[in-house]
Amino acid sequence: MRNVNKMKLLLLADSETERLEITEMLKNIDYIHLAGDSIDENKTWESLERATADILLMGSCFNGSRYAFAEKVSKQFPHTSIIMVETELLEETMHNALFAGAKDVLIKPIDPEKLMNSIYRIHQLQERTAVTKAEAPQKKLRKSELGQVYTVFSTKGGVGKTFVSINLAASLAKNPEKRVVLVDLDLDFGNAALALNLYPKFTITDIIDDIRHMDSDLIESYLIPHESGIKVLPANLQPNMNDFINAEHIHVILESLRESFDYVIVDMPGRFVETIMPALALADQLLVITTPELSAVRNIKVLLVTLKDLNFPQSKIRIVLNKEDLRGEIKKNDVETTLNKKVDASIGLDYHRVLSSLNRGVPLVYEYPKNTLSKNFEKMCAKFIQDELLKA
Known part of the structure; x- marks a missing residue:
């Protein structure tokens, strides 16, 4: 993992306690640069506008009120991959997270190893996409990035x-x-x-x-x-x-x-x-x-x-x-x-x-x-x- 370029990550936690717990976990992942951490949507949005992050790790909030925010991020910042943190594993919550644009879903309490694997999988996907584009200039370019x-x-x-x-x-x-x-x-x-x-x-x-x-x-x-x-x-x-x-x-x-x-x-x-x-x-x-x-x-x-x-x-x-x-x-x-x-x-x-x-x-x-x-x-x-x- 030493050769992996550092990924820029923003954290939008559901609570102050959760924010502190997750930031402590992220300190142990050497290929992550924590560009900002907050429990406030407006502050997170301002951070995204200043410089788009590779990953947004965010909680869905207790009443699922943040799905709309996630959908807004996925539309406005398509290069930012969202990892959604849910309170429990239910079919409905999984669907809501995916429809909101999440690339992956983690369940509380967050397992540090699962968090690391999720971030690394997204990194691999982004790296593979970049390499494919660089090595395949003969492919026809489309008006939109994805089909x-x-x-x-x-x-x-x-x-x-x-x-x-x-x-x-x-x-x-x-x-x-x-x-x-x-x-x-x-x-x-x-x-x-x-x-x-x-x-x-x-x-x-x-x-x-x-x-x-x-x-x-x-x-x-x-x-x-x-x-x-x-x-x-x-x-x-x-x-x-x-x-x-x-x-x-x-x-x-x-x-x-x-x-x-x-x-x-x-x-x-x-x-x-x-x-x-x-x-x-x-x-x-x-x-x-x-x-x-x-x-x-x-x-x-x-x-x-x-x-x-x-x-x-x-x-x-x-x-x-x-x-x-x-x-x-x-x-x-x-x-x-x-x-x-x-x-x-x-x-x-x-x-x-x-x-x-x-x-x-x-x-x-x-x-x-x-x-x-x-x-x-x-x-x-x-x-x-x-x-x-x-x-x-």
């Missing part, structure tokens, strides 16, 4: 989640200047590779063996190219292999892909699973898929309530209406009224061509580019890209 993560989700089966994921990826890949990767995180029943007529040599499990050495270059060697221009990271062929995958693995994988791809499309499972929660936390846009069916719309309404309870940013949610039948009983307006949320994109209905494209392993937007559904995918992509530009 956009489009997470495709629904807790209702049969709504066409994988179909939307595949065609969204293929539609974005029509721009030759953009690099697109499709990640199948439906670890138990993922069939994105099958729907693209691909026979995986590697799956997500193979990456885990190299996870400690993972970077944007190494992960690319595990991806499968498709004729549409996208690259694919398949789910496991054997669900029992998923026992070896955890949330930290998924976080590292997605972060590595964001470094070299303009768009990372994530096909999620049809339920909340702790392992794949980083795909929600890292999502720039969360595409919630529904169909104009009463059961599907009601299911999505419950999902939206759950996301709100988890403090997921509502501004990131996009409602996508698949299989819209203009002659059907349930119209887009009905869906919007039930959900109390506008439909951001409508795909349409064409059973014959959709089934043909899935059976042939060719995205509909690639095989039938002039089809109405393909045009709708193009409109959806244009709208979402424009939304991101307006945010920037």
Whole structure:
């Protein structure tokens, strides 16, 4: 550890006692420069404005009131990695911390060794990112530092989640200047590779063996190219292999892909699973898929309530209406009224061509580019890209 460059760390503790305890711990970590310690958000913000820190170690406060502050820091100072300190290990607190932008979560009382390991892991990630950029000038530069993560989700089966994921990826890949990767995180029943007529040599499990050495270059060697221009990271062929995958693995994988791809499309499972929660936390846009069916719309309404309870940013949610039948009983307006949320994109209905494209392993937007559904995918992509530009 002697050769590690000192990292600039700011501490925002929950109490004076905690501040003193943690500063004493940090004295024993020789690769840390404590640039400031406080229990006051305003003082910490002033310190960040004077000179951005590498790490902000902060408590969530007893009532979780500091999540908003963490989210503000992660947006304003993206180079500062946040380590959140929680009072207890609960699924809700983990979600809140990740959605607020935390890179890692520690539980009180803080174990000095776990604190040291957390800081060192973040240091390694930052060093690896810097080396990758220095050694790979041939990679195309993007307007934004990291690629956009489009997470495709629904807790209702049969709504066409994988179909939307595949065609969204293929539609974005029509721009030759953009690099697109499709990640199948439906670890138990993922069939994105099958729907693209691909026979995986590697799956997500193979990456885990190299996870400690993972970077944007190494992960690319595990991806499968498709004729549409996208690259694919398949789910496991054997669900029992998923026992070896955890949330930290998924976080590292997605972060590595964001470094070299303009768009990372994530096909999620049809339920909340702790392992794949980083795909929600890292999502720039969360595409919630529904169909104009009463059961599907009601299911999505419950999902939206759950996301709100988890403090997921509502501004990131996009409602996508698949299989819209203009002659059907349930119209887009009905869906919007039930959900109390506008439909951001409508795909349409064409059973014959959709089934043909899935059976042939060719995205509909690639095989039938002039089809109405393909045009709708193009409109959806244009709208979402424009939304991101307006945010920037």
